[in-house]
Amino acid sequence: MxxxxxxxxxxxxxxxxxxxxxxxxxxxxxxxxxxxxxxxxxxxxxxxxxxxxxxxxxxxxxxxxxxxxxxxxxxxxxxxxxxxxxxxxxxxxxxxxxxxxxxxxxxxxxxxxxxxxxxxxxxxxxxxxxxxxxxxxxxxxxxxxxxxxxxxxxxxxxxxxxxxxxxxxxxxxxxxxxxxxxxxxxxxxxxxxxxxxxxxDLKIAEIMKYINNTYHALKISFSNEIGNICSELGIDSHKVMDIFCKDKQLNISPYYFKPGFAYGGSCLPKDLKGLQTLAHDLYIDVPVIDAIHKTNDLQIQRAIKLIYKYWDKKLGFLGLSFKAGTDDLRNSPTVTIIEALLGKGCDIVIYDKNINVAMLTGTNKEYIDSRIPHLSSLLVSDPEELINNCDIIVINTKEPEFIKLVEDIDNKIIVDFVRLDDAILSKSNYLGINW
Ligand SMILES: NC(=O)c1ccc[n+]([C@@H]2O[C@H](COP(=O)([O-])OP(=O)(O)OC[C@H]3O[C@@H](n4cnc5c(N)ncnc54)[C@H](O)[C@@H]3O)[C@@H](O)[C@H]2O)c1
Missing domain, CATH: 3.40.50.720 (NAD(P)-binding Rossmann-like Domain)
Structure with missing residues (x-):
């Protein structure tokens, strides 16, 4: 050539x-x-x-x-x-x-x-x-x-x-x-x-180098912050990061690399806060680590803004816990969203088959009682009823049963935080959080 x-x-x-x-x-x-x-x-x-x-x-x-x-x-x-x-x-x-x-x-x-x-x-x-x-x-x-x-x-x-x-x-x-x-x-x-x-696509190829290089810079800066904390504690940072890299399931893997909604649950927010306070107490600045929860909060605000466009409509939430298959409501970002929207006067109903308010116990119960004390009055037991009675359907967890419920809906807005299924992406009434 x-x-x-x-x-x-x-x-x-x-x-x-x-x-x-x-x-x-x-x-x-x-x-x-x-x-x-x-x-x-x-x-x-x-x-x-x-x-x-x-x-x-x-x-x-x-x-x-x-x-x-x-x-x-x-x-x-x-x-x-x-x-x-x-x-x-x-x-x-x-x-x-x-x-x-x-x-x-x-x-x-x-x-x-x-x-x-x-x-x-x-x-x-x-x-x-x-x-x-x-x-x-x-x-x-x-x-x-x-x-x-x-x-x-x-x-x-x-x-x-x-x-x-x-x-x-x-x-x-x-x-x-x-x-x-x-x-x-x-x-x-x-x-x-x-x-x-x-x-x-042209634009995907054009943006890739920026994403790669930004991620490489993030990797270096994250590792340096971890190194600074470890060395202050007399821990060998290279041994730590070598072990970190051996986890090919969650650490060095495609897992978690899906744009979407905020993280939540009982571990990620708690342990991130734990590392931040450890660094703070050691007088180590960790701006990359400190920025993580701010980004997560912004993602929750983005979701609230997206739904609040329909503030005068009846809102139906499919899923409330922080991920599918659990009744753990602690630090569920969806709870924060619903709490904010209720505060703004929105009319909301929720379906989550994993949640039975009477069965909630311990810190899980305390958490929801402090955030949405009247949760039981918002829950419905029949998802079809929610679909029929609401104008806006918000999908919060990737429960396989949800796809059947929403795939044929054409006269209501579907807001999807979990990229439920590629088959519904091209529907004209469909809104993804960041795709
Ligand atoms: N350097 C790297 O490691 C690297 C790696 C991957 C990608 N890139 C990217 O590749 C691109 C080139 O980077 P580089 O480091 O080779 O750049 P460079 O500055 O070393 O070379 C650019 C050359 O282009 C010439 N030039 C400018 N206008 C011209 C024109 N109208 N016609 C012909 N020649 C012209 C300049 O005289 C210069 O010799 C950049 O976009 C860079 O970001 C660079």
Missing amino acids: NISIFGLGYVGCVSLGCLAKNGHFVIGVDTNPSKVDQINSGKATIIEKDVDTIIAEQKSAGHISATTDNQLAIKGSDISIIAVGTPSTDKGHLNLQYIFKVAENIGEALQHKDTFHIIAIRSTIMPGTCDKFAAIVERISGKKRNEDFAIVDNPEFLREGTAVQDYYNPPLTLIGSDNINAAEKVADLYRQLPAEVIIT
Whole structure:
């Protein structure tokens, strides 16, 4: 395949060498003539293990070249990979000026090209950038997206210091596109790598790098806060985190990674508070850990706001405990929501087959008596009755029986906090909390 790469910095230089090594003819483009000269003399533009050797070998094999001439690069390639910088502005926003300048450059060059061209953005960009890029290319070239050219997002996951190793061993190959043929062609460039190829929506691919890197920063900061607490207590933080990582069911696993409603119950809020107070008593600042319950409270406020839009309607809650299959009401976020909505004068009924007020005992009973003392007057024993009598149905727990109850409802609003079942997501009367 003939490939052009715009931007011969870190990502561009590594891609140039590695794609050529994999048998492609690659032409690099940069506005900086000295980088172009370096490549044309067989030298890497960056200091990075193995890149020098790869560039020198591929240059002598005649597989790579470089230019400042956009038109030459576009004419001589079927796919253009965009790897220009996307730094932060002074205010912390993403500076996309280099990306949009390349869009203009490619738009001008495409005026002189008659064959289909694929643009793959490798730089880290915000959701919506590919659409803006394509609009600039259309405006300047006079060509039509998906008729004359296509755009895909193909974020780069390599890390400096291990860039070549990461290039050949990526965690996955991600391609976002509205053009499956273009996505498949770009995927073909990476199919020999030992990584799953995922083709998805453009905006999903665009946002992924931000989510990954934010999570990586969170992991480091969380581990550092744990380390600071442990070392103050004379506990070996590395032994602690090694054991933490051995739990592949709840800790290092997809478990809990589902956007949705707030956490609750008798353990998470209590033990989080316990660790916070421990750190506080040791005079250790733990802002990441401190922020967790604030985020959880915000999720409860978000849910209240979502339901309160229907304040003058009859509200029916399916599920009250903090998760399905239990009658534990302690720290159930749904109890907080209902308490707040009752305080605002809302008309509410609740169905939860696990809750029998007369059977509640101990701290569970004390908790609910202190929050919703007249709970028994709000409970109904027949879910059908709740559905028939209410205008808004709020699903709080993932009880399998709920799907049958709501799947055929079209004349009432369904508010879902648990993503009950994908089959109801597309209903026009359906509202998810954050999907
Ligand atoms: N560096 C990394 O480890 C890394 C890893 C993954 C993703 N990324 C992302 O990849 C992108 C590129 O990062 P980088 O570190 O390689 O950037 P860089 O700053 O090292 O290189 C960018 C290059 O683009 C060139 N350029 C600017 N405008 C141009 C234009 N109109 N035409 C041609 N060339 C132009 C610059 O002269 C420069 O050589 C960024 O979005 C970055 O966030 C970087």
